Amino acid sequence: MTAQSCPRQHCATTMDSAALEPSLYTVKAVFILDNDGNRLLSKYYDPELYPSMKEQKNFEKNVFNKTHKADHEIAFLEGMTIVYKSSIDLFFYVVGSAQENELMLMAVLNCLFESLSQMLRKNVEKRTLLDNMDGVFLVVDEIIDGGVILESDPQQVIEKVNYRADDNPLSEQSVAQHITEKLARTSNVLQSAKEQIKWSILK
Amino acid sequence: MIKKFDKKDEESGSGSNPFQHLEKSAVLQEARIFNETPINPRRCLHILTKIIYLLNQGEHFGTTEATEAFFAMTRLFQSNDQTLRRMCYLTIKEMANISEDVIIVTSSLTKDMTGKEDVYRGPAIRALCRITDTTMLQAIERYMKQAIVDKVPSVSSSALVSSLHMVKMSFDVVKRWVNEAQEAASSDNIMVQYHALGLLYHLRKNDRLAVTKMLNKFTKSGLKSPFAYCMMIRIASKLLEETEGGHDSPLFDFIESCLRNKHEMVVYEAASAIVHMPNCTARELAPAVSVLQLFCSSPKAALRYAAVRTLNKVAMKHPSAVTACNLDLENLITDSNRSIATLAITTLLKTGSESSVDRLMKQISSFVSEISDEFKVVVVQAISALCQKYPRKHSVMMNFLSNMLRDDGGFEYKRAIVDCIISIIEENPESKETGLAHLCEFIEDCEHTVLATKILHLLGKEGPRTPTPSKYIRFIFNRVVLESEAVRAAAVSALAKFGAQNDDLLPSVLVLMKRCMMDSDDEVRDRATFYMNVLQQKQKALNAAYIFNGLSVSVPGLEKSLHQYTLEPSEKPFDMKTVPLATAPITEQKTEITPVATSKLPEKLAPSRQDIYQEQLAAIPEFQGLGLLFKSSEPVQLTEAETEYVVRCIKHTFANHMIFQFDCTNTLNDQLLQRVLLLTGESSDILGSCALSQRVSVVFADGLKYVLLSDIKSLSLSCHLHNPYLHGLKTFCCDCYRASCCQGSKGLGLKVMLAYAPSGADGKQQ
Numbered sequence: 026m027t028a029q030s031c032p033r034q035h036c037a038t039t040m041d042s043a044a045l046e047p048s049l050y051t052v053k054a055v056f057i058l059d060n061d062g063n064r065l066l067s068k069y070y071d072p073e074l075y076p077s078m079k080e081q082k083n084f085e086k087n088v089f090n091k092t093h094k095a096d097h098e099i100a101f102l103e104g105m106t107i108v109y110k111s112s113i114d115l116f117f118y119v120v121g122s123a124q125e126n127e128l129m130l131m132a133v134l135n136c137l138f139e140s141l142s143q144m145l146r147k148n149v150e151k152r153t154l155l156d157n158m159d160g161v162f163l164v165v166d167e168i169i170d171g172g173v174i175l176e177s178d179p180q181q182v183i184e185k186v187n188y189r190a191d192d193n194p195l196s197e198q199s200v201a202q203h204i205t206e207k208l209a210r211t212s213n214v215l216q217s218a219k220e221q222i223k224w225s226i227l228k
Numbered sequence: 229m230i231k232k233f234d235k236k237d238e239e240s241g242s243g244s245n246p247f248q249h250l251e252k253s254a255v256l257q258e259a260r261i262f263n264e265t266p267i268n269p270r271r272c273l274h275i276l277t278k279i280i281y282l283l284n285q286g287e288h289f290g291t292t293e294a295t296e297a298f299f300a301m302t303r304l305f306q307s308n309d310q311t312l313r314r315m316c317y318l319t320i321k322e323m324a325n326i327s328e329d330v331i332i333v334t335s336s337l338t339k340d341m342t343g344k345e346d347v348y349r350g351p352a353i354r355a356l357c358r359i360t361d362t363t364m365l366q367a368i369e370r371y372m373k374q375a376i377v378d379k380v381p382s383v384s385s386s387a388l389v390s391s392l393h394m395v396k397m398s399f400d401v402v403k404r405w406v407n408e409a410q411e412a413a414s415s416d417n418i419m420v421q422y423h424a425l426g427l428l429y430h431l432r433k434n435d436r437l438a439v440t441k442m443l444n445k446f447t448k449s450g451l452k453s454p455f456a457y458c459m460m461i462r463i464a465s466k467l468l469e470e471t472e473g474g475h476d477s478p479l480f481d482f483i484e485s486c487l488r489n490k491h492e493m494v495v496y497e498a499a500s501a502i503v504h505m506p507n508c509t510a511r512e513l514a515p516a517v518s519v520l521q522l523f524c525s526s527p528k529a530a531l532r533y534a535a536v537r538t539l540n541k542v543a544m545k546h547p548s549a550v551t552a553c554n555l556d557l558e559n560l561i562t563d564s565n566r567s568i569a570t571l572a573i574t575t576l577l578k579t580g581s582e583s584s585v586d587r588l589m590k591q592i593s594s595f596v597s598e599i600s601d602e603f604k605v606v607v608v609q610a611i612s613a614l615c616q617k618y619p620r621k622h623s624v625m626m627n628f629l630s631n632m633l634r635d636d637g638g639f640e641y642k643r644a645i646v647d648c649i650i651s652i653i654e655e656n657p658e659s660k661e662t663g664l665a666h667l668c669e670f671i672e673d674c675e676h677t678v679l680a681t682k683i684l685h686l687l688g689k690e691g692p693r694t695p696t697p698s699k700y701i702r703f704i705f706n707r708v709v710l711e712s713e714a715v716r717a718a719a720v721s722a723l724a725k726f727g728a729q730n731d732d733l734l735p736s737v738l739v740l741m742k743r744c745m746m747d748s749d750d751e752v753r754d755r756a757t758f759y760m761n762v763l764q765q766k767q768k769a770l771n772a773a774y775i776f777n778g779l780s781v782s783v784p785g786l787e788k789s790l791h792q793y794t795l796e797p798s799e800k801p802f803d804m805k806t807v808p809l810a811t812a813p814i815t816e817q818k819t820e821i822t823p824v825a826t827s828k829l830p831e832k833l834a835p836s837r838q839d840i841y842q843e844q845l846a847a848i849p850e851f852q853g854l855g856l857l858f859k860s861s862e863p864v865q866l867t868e869a870e871t872e873y874v875v876r877c878i879k880h881t882f883a884n885h886m887i888f889q890f891d892c893t894n895t896l897n898d899q900l901l902q903r904v905l906l907l908t909g910e911s912s913d914i915l916g917s918c919a920l921s922q923r924v925s926v927v928f929a930d931g932l933k934y935v936l937l938s939d940i941k942s943l944s945l946s947c948h949l950h951n952p953y954l955h956g957l958k959t960f961c962c963d964c965y966r967a968s969c970c971q972g973s974k975g976l977g978l979k980v981m982l983a984y985a986p987s988g989a990d991g992k993q994q
Contacts, residue, residue, distance in 0.1 A: 047433075047459055049426035064285065097529055097567075128530060155246055159315055166321075170386075176382075
């Protein structure tokens with residue numbers, strides 16, 4: 026099956042070229058897909074790379090089609106190097122240019138995966154991810170900023186994000202929230218009762 | 229404890245994706261609770277998450293609703309919940325482009341940036357810099373400088389990276405922070421080092437001396453960060469390339485020493501840098517290659533891939549250097565990652581011996597159907613190179629290529645195969661029959677018109693010369709019956725060639741032509757009628773002129789001449805001789821074999837240089853009445869390449885006029901070339917006889933200077949160029965080559981003197 030090629034010219038980014046221009050901008054895109062290839066999170070850092078939503082989704086579809094069947098870690102598609110990893114029902118991708126240092130891209134991917142793994146208590150699967158989507162957004166934000174690798178140590182990322190994954194997941198919010206509110210109210214009542222007693226004694 | 233996935237929830241709950249049926253308007257409605265007091269952090273957090281999720285999915289937010297949501301979000305700064313605050317920063321960044329008046333959060337962000345909570349400071353800086361424009365930047369400059377040298381690594385990193393993003397916006401302001409960045413570079417934190425080095429390089433990259441000093445300092449002091457090392461290796465190799473430094477320089481030693489670094493990332497970066505260096509000897513490559521060889525047997529796929537990709541590049545220039553790795557490469561042929569396997573095979577094809585070719589081809593054919601189109605093209609190109617190297621193996625190759633041709637594949641892939649087969653046919657006369665047979669089989673079922681017509685053209689050219697040309701006629705005629713108009717027309721032309729060259733086939737061809745004259749398409753009918761008439765004359769000369777030799781003139785030139793002819797009503801018939809001959813079109817030479825992203829853009833006919841000049845000159849009103857451009861010369865350098873400005877001269881020859889085009893290019897980035905004057909004067913020491921033509925006019929257009937000379941017999945011309953910014957007087961003398969001109973003038977010599985003197989006056993660029 027032939028992949029639908031992207032309509033924009035990427036022939037300039039062939040595998041072979043002169044030495045890479047020294048730059049901190051190493052990551053072109055990062056995205057997380059579910060096992061149907063649907064986007065759960067994606068960030069594109071190169072403004073010239075697939076600027077429209079349509080092109081982005083097309084690219085993600087192509088990448089998914091080529092990579093979800095066999096977990097081979099690294100692929101070359103549409104003129105770019107893509108490193109990827111899958112876990113239960115999720116696929117994680119980091120995209121760099123064809124001449125980029127593949128090990129750097131792997132470092133980013135590993136940091137992302139390890140950080141999420143810690144945050145989600147090793148349950149790196151779709152439901153847990155979505156239930157803690159805010160934490161996921163924050164983790165990605167701490168690892169890459171505008172295409173520059175900001176942090177590569179998962180431990181550091183977790184500390185900075187400081188996300189308590191024991192928060193109530195979205196789907197259960199109404200029940201737990203109700204309980205929390207009740208508790209808060211109860212504790213307020215107790216607090217004010219204590220105050221009143223204290224003052225009445227002091228008087 | 230994190231809530232585990234509960235089976236009950238799937239049946240009763242909101243489905244496996246709580247974001248699945250989100251509606252933008254509903255979410256924005258919910259966002260109204262941001263205005264309530266007290267703020268409920270959990271609920272607000274969930275709503276913000278939903279907003280960001282929607283944005284990420286590509287949901288479009290109108291400006292009004294985005295601004296409303298943004299303003300509502302600013303209320304959340306009142307809460308002290310950490311995660312909520314962080315999500316606010318994220319929202320600011322995400323909505324910075326779609327909401328209006330985002331700068332209202334500047335004061336809150338500045339407060340957080342300089343506040344006590346370290347966990348807020350980094351992200352606040354990054355959000356602030358995302359919404360800052362040039363006017364605001366000066367206001368926060370003080371805070372940025374403090375942040376860059378802050379002891380907390382996340383603050384410093386955030387400040388450095390944000391400064392880098394702002395370089396595009398305001399280089400001059402950020403440049404003032406270079407000292408702070410320098411200080412940050414001596415930090416112990418590996419990411420801060422990396423960011424500081426990166427920012428310093430971006431700020432200094434136009435100043436080669438500063439970059440060299442910086443590199444020297446850091447290579448001596450040693451950095452801990454593997455990322456910083458990779459950056460330094462790239463800077464060093466770029467410097468080596470720019471200065472064309474020899475490989476005994478300390479920069480090269482530094483890169484070489486990185487091959488022994490403890491981080492694989494650095495080792496690989498160093499090996500890759502060495503391999504990419506031009507003019508590397510085999511001895512210099514050896515340590516890099518041995519490192520790559522080690523990586524080939526790594527359990528990590530990314531490392532194997534990186535190694536084999538780099539070895540592939542080495543094999544292009546130094547195949548002998550890679551031979552040592554052949555065994556490791558052969559092991560990779562069976563790698564489960566197909567990209568690695570393909571690269572391994574193509575590398576082996578470049579370095580392998582003739583005897584291994586058969587074995588390798590067999591191995592490739594087993595998996596070629598599984599690899600992507602980009603790699604298939606790589607394999608075909610490698611085979612093409614191999615065919616040139618070992619012409620005796622053409623039968624094996626041809627078999628293999630024809631099998632690939634039968635399989636599925638995109639246009640680029642099939643085209644690469646067809647080109648390869650054609651090149652084999654052209655180089656090896658013995659392979660012609662088999663090659664043509666394979667191509668005939670291919671066009672029976674080919675969906676690409678371009679390829680079909682190309683092959684038909686080839687059949688027309690080569691078929692008549694084969695021992696049994698008649699067998700090709702059936703294939704060609706089938707195309708006439710079955711295919712699209714363009715293919716049918718090409719088939720008719722091919723048939724005509726058979727008829728012209730083989731007398732015994734002529735009657736059959738004429739019969740077939742007659743049938744083609746009844747075709748539904750007019751192009752096909754016209755061609756058939758035309759060829760019928762020519763062939764019926766049975767004259768060799770006519771055949772040669774109209775059937776065998778195509779147009780010898782350039783097509784864009786013909787178009788232009790015809791257009792010119794239609795504009796000026798004339799009794800005389802159109803004269804083909806006025807059309808300039810076709811010159812070789814400009815094509816990009818792809819000398820190295822690379823996997824190319826398959827692209828669906830159509831191939832454009834590359835216009836020749838002459839046609840481009842013709843167009844440019846025709847656009848200038850002063851040159852309208854000159855007629856057609858006869859010939860343009862190659863550009864001649866009139867200055868040395870390293871001077872502050874570079875001048876090239878191109879001579880355009882018309883029937884009665886000559887135009888000299890001077891291209892002046894300023895090579896300094898921070899100097900403005902003003903007041904460029906072109907003076908013409910007499911010079912008395914060339915050719916003895918110099919009579920400067922009376923009719924000299926100078927035309928300036930588009931930064932290029934043209935000198936038009938009319939009615940020239942012989943002349944010499946000297947030009948002075950003044951650049952008021954340069955001190956001292958230097959004179960460059962270059963002789964233009966003496967080209968033979970068009971009819972009417974004798975040999976022409978051109979001497980150009982360039983002189984520049986200081987000048988205080990200001991002037992506009994002329």
